[in-house]
Amino acid sequence: MNGNFDRTLSSEDVMRRRASLLQRMHIDGQLLLLLLLLAAGGLFVLYSASGKSWDMLIKQAVSFGVGLTAMIVIAQLEPRFMARWVPLAYLVGVGLLVVVDVMGHDAKGATRWINIPGVIRFQPSEFMKIIMPATIAWYLAKRNLPPRLKHIAISLALIGVPFVLILKQPDLGTSLLILASGAFVLFIAGLRWRWILGAAAAVVPIAVGMWFFVLKQYQKQRVLTFLDPESDPLGTGWNIIQSKAAIGSGGVFGKGWLLGTQSHLDFLPESHTDFIIAVLGEEFGLVGVCLLLLIYLLLIGRGLVVTVQAQTLFGKLLAGSLTMTFFVYVFVNIGMVSGLLPVVGVPLPFISYGGTSLVTLLSGFGVLMSIHTHRKWIAQV
Template identity: 85%
Template sequence: MNGNFDRTLSSEDVMRRRATLLQRLHVDGILLLLLLVLAAGSLFVLYSASGKSWDLLAKQASSFGIGLVAMVVIAQFEPRFLARWVPAGYVIGVLLLIVVDVMGHNAMGATRWINIPGVIRFQPAEFMKILMPATIAWYLAKRSLPPRLKHVIVSLAMIAVPFILVVRQPDLGTSLLILASGTFVLFMAGLQWRWIAGAVAAVVPVAVGMWMFVMHDYQKQRILTFLDPESDPLGTGWNIIQSKAAIGSGGVFGKGWLLGTQSHLDFLPESHTDFIIAVLGEEFGLVGICLLLLVYLLLIARGLVITAQAQTLFGKLMAGSLTMTFFVYVLVNIGMVSGLLPVVGVPLPFISYGGTSLVTLLSGFGVLMAVHTHRKWIAQV
C-alpha cells in the first residue's frame, strides 16, 4: 500500500514537472494562439488601411502589448476574488461615465473620452462592456435561479444607468453592446419565457420612443440610410455604398495587399476603424474574410466550451455573457459594413484601430482564462 502511495506521489510530481509555463501563468493556450493570430492580422491590415502609417501601427502594437499584460494579470485571480471587487468596479465605471458627461473630451461631435493631457486619453464606456455583465453575474449568483421579478427589476436598473449615460454621449453602438452584455446574463440565468416574450413585444414601442425622444438627427439619418442608401449617395449613404463597393470589388482572392483603391484613394472613410473589414475584403477577397470569420468562430467556440466547463455560477454567467457579447460585437460591425444593419459606430474586434477597445477586449479574455484555469482549484475547496 505504501508502495502504491509512493508511486502515486511520484506520478503527481511528474505531472507537476510537465506543467507548461502557460499553465503556471493560468493562460489558456488555445485562446492565446487565436488572439496572437488576430493581432498579427490586425497589424497587417491596419498598415494598409491607415495609408502605411507607422505611427498608428506602433500605437496599435503597444495597445496589444498592454492588453496582453492586462489579460495575463487578470487570469491570475480566482473568479471568487474577481467577484468580490465587481461592485466597486461598477461604481467606479458609472462615476467615470458621469465625469465624461460633465467634463469629458469632445471629438467629432461626441463627448466620449476622458483626456488627461500628456498622460492618457481613454473611453470609460468600453470598460462597462466587461463591468456590466460582471455586475449582473455577481448579483444573480447570490440569488436563487431562475431570478424572481424583483431581482430582474434590480438587474435592469443596474443595466439602465450606464446605458443611459452612454446614450447621452452620444454613442448608440456602445450603449447597445452594454445593454446586450447585461441582458445576456439575465437570459443565461433562466429568465422566464413569458418575460422574454414581453420584452420582445416591447421592442416596437421602445424603438418608437427612442426615435422620438432619444436618438439624435444623425442617428435617425443612419437608420433611413440603412433602409435606402441610394437616397443620399453623396452624403449619409456614402460610407455604406463605398464599403459595399470595396468588398464586392475584392472578388474571391482580392486585389492584393496595399493594392486596394477604395481606401488608398480616400473613397472609404474611417477605413482604419469601423470600416476596416471593407479594406480586408478588397485586398484579400472572400478568402481573407472567411479566414477572419473562422478565427472569430474558433474564439467563440472556445468561449462556449469554457462556459460549459465553469464550476461556479458566477463563472458560468460571466464567461457565457462575455462570449455572447463578443459574438454580437462581430455581428454588428460586419452587418453594418455590409449593409445588413444600420451604421452604429462599432469597431471590428481586434482588427480596428483603437487602444481602449483593444485593452478591454483582451481583459475580457483574461476573465475567461481565469474562469477556465482556476476551475480545478475551486473543485478541491
Template identity: 90%
Template sequence: MGNGNFDRTLSDQDVMRRRATLLQRLHVDGILLTLLLVLASGSLFVLYSASGRDWDLLIKQASSFGLGLLGMVVIAQFEPRFLARWVPPAYVVGVSLLVVVDVMGHNAMGATRWINIPGVIRFQPAEFMKIIMPATIAWYMSKRSLPPRLKHLAISLLLIGIPFVLIIRQPDLGTSLLVLASGAFVLFIGGLRWRWIIGAVTAVIPVAVAMWFFVMHDYQKQRVLTFLDPESDPLGTGWNIIQSKAAIGSGGVFGKGWLLGTQSHLDFLPESHTDFIIAVLGEEFGLVGVCLLLLIYLLLIGRGLVITAQAQTLFGKLLAGSLTMTFFVYVFVNIGMVSGLLPVVGVPLPFISYGGTSLVTLLSGFGVLMSIHTHRKWIAQV
C-alpha cells in the first residue's frame, strides 16, 4: 500500500510537470510579466516624446530594459533560500561600492553618485541597495524571534544606517530615504512594537531639525522652501514645480496628443525625460493617461501584496512585503513631488523615467518577487 501511494504521488508530480507552461518552468509570474511589458512598452512612447525624439536615448533605455528583463528571469530561477545565503556577501559588496563612490566616485551635475569605468560601464551603486537593504534586514530578522527585541532592532538600524549615511554623503537624499524606508518596512512587517513606532514618529521632528542644520546641503534646503512657497522664486528654484503643474493642468482630460506637448518640447520643463516625465505624460495624454498608468502601478502593487501573503517562508514574506511597499513609495514620492505635494528629492518614476541602473534594479526586484512566488510549492514539498 505504501509503495502504491508513493508511485501515485510520483505520477501526479509528473503530470503536473507536463502541464506546466513555459512561464511556470521558467519560474516567471505571467501576471507580473504582462504588466511590466505593458508598462515598458508605453514608457518608450512617452520617453521618445519627452527626450525630444532622441533615438539614441530610446535605444539605451530599451537595451537597459532588455538587460533588466534577462536579470529578472535569471534571479527568478534561484530558490529564496539560495538567495538568502548570498545576502550577507551582497551587503558587504554593496557597502564597499558605496565607500568607493565616496572616495573616488564619478562626479556629475554636482553629485558624486557613480562608479565610472571609461569605455566599459558607468553605474550607480546606491540603486542596488534598494534591493540589498531589505534583503539584508529580512535575512537577519528571519533568523530571530518576532516581534524583534531591542537588541535585534539596534543591529538592524545599524545595518540600515551605514549605507544611509554613505548615500546621503553623495549627496542623494531621495535614494537614501528609499533605502531607509526599505529596511524600515521589513521591521514593520516583522511586528515592530507600536510603542517603538510611536517613538520613531515622535523623533521625526528633532531628527528633521538636526538634518536641516547639520546634514542637508543648501540646494536641498532650498527645495523644501520652494515646496512651501513655489511662487517665492518663480524664475529660479520654483521654476520646475510651476512648469510641471502647468504641463499637467494643460493636458486636461484627454491630453494634447502624443508629441504635441509644449512644456517639454519648448524646453519649459527641465528634466522632462527623468524626474518630471509624468508631467509630459499628463500634458500629452491627460487625466486618462495618468489614471491608466496609476492603474498599472496599482495592479503591480496588488500582485506584490498577493505574493507576500502567499509566501511560505518568513524570509520570503518579509522581503516580498518590503519590496512591494518600497515600490509604492517610489511611485508616491515621484508623483507627489512633480505635482507639488512633496519637496523635490530627485526620485525617478519607476519604469518610465530614463535611467539604466534604476531600470535594471527595479526588474531585479520583481525577479526576487517571482522567485518567492514560483518556488513556494517546491518549498512546501521539502
C-alpha cells in the first residue's frame, strides 16, 4: 500500500513539475498543442496543394519556426510592458504602411510589400492585425467604460488611418480585418447598443459610397460573381465554381492524400493560399474538414477562457479582440471558398501558404499566452 501510494505521489510530482516548467516559460500547454497540430496538418495539406513542392514546404516550415520563436519571446513579456510600447508600435506600423504606399513592392497588381533585396520581403499590414487591437485596448483601458462618444471618435480615427492606407494598396480583405479587430475592442469595452444599431444602419450608405468611389473594378466583379457565379463560369466565376466542385467531390472521407484532381490538374487556382481548404475537402472529405473545424473551435474556446480570466482591463480587451479576429479569419475564408461570402483574399490560418501571416498569427497567440500566464504573478503583486 505504502509503495503504491509513494509511486502515485511521485507521478503526481512529475506532472506538477512539467506543468510548472510550462508556467515558468509562460507557455499555455493547451494552446501550444493545438497550434502544433494545426501546423503539422497545414504542412501535410500544403505539400499536396503546392504540387509536391519541397521548396514551398521548407519555406513554410521555416516561417513556422520563426513564428514559434516570436510567440515564445512575446509570451515572456508582461502585458503592462507591452501596453507601454503600444503607441510606438502603432506609429511604426503606420509609418511602414506609408512606406508601402510611397515605394512598396508591386506583385499581381497590388502594392502590399516592402522588399529589401537579398534580405527580406514582408507585408506590414499583417502586423497591424495585432497592433491595431492592442492600440485601441491601450487607449480605452485608461478611460472609464463604457466609452463616451469622444473616446469612440478617437478610437475610430486610430482605426481609420491604417484602414485607409491598406485599402489603397489595394487589400480589401486585410483592411476589413483591421477594421474588425479594432471594432471588437470597442464592443468588448461595452459599446452602447444605440451606437451599434447606428453603425449597422450606416452600413448601407457606406457600402453604396464604397461601391461608387472606393472599390476597384475587380473588387466589384468579385461581389457580382458572389451573387451569380454562373454568369461567367469561364471567367470571374471560375474560382468559386471549381472550389465548390472540389469540396463536393470529396464526399465524406475524401479521395485520399495527393489524389485530388481539381488542384493537381490545375483546375483550382490559388490552391496553396486562399483556396487551400478546397484541397483539404477534396482529399480528406467531410471528416477532414470537421477535424480542422474542431481544432479551430478549441483554439477559439481557449482564447475566450483567457479573455474571461484576464486580470487587467487591457488584457481582457486585447485577448477578446485577438480571439474574435481569429474567428473572423476562419469564418471569412471558409465562407468565401464555399460561396457563402465574396472572395476577399483572406488566407486560412496556419494552413494557407504565407510567411508573414504565419508569424503574425503565432505572435498573436504569444500575446494570449502572456496575458494568461502572467495573471497569477500580477495577483501576487
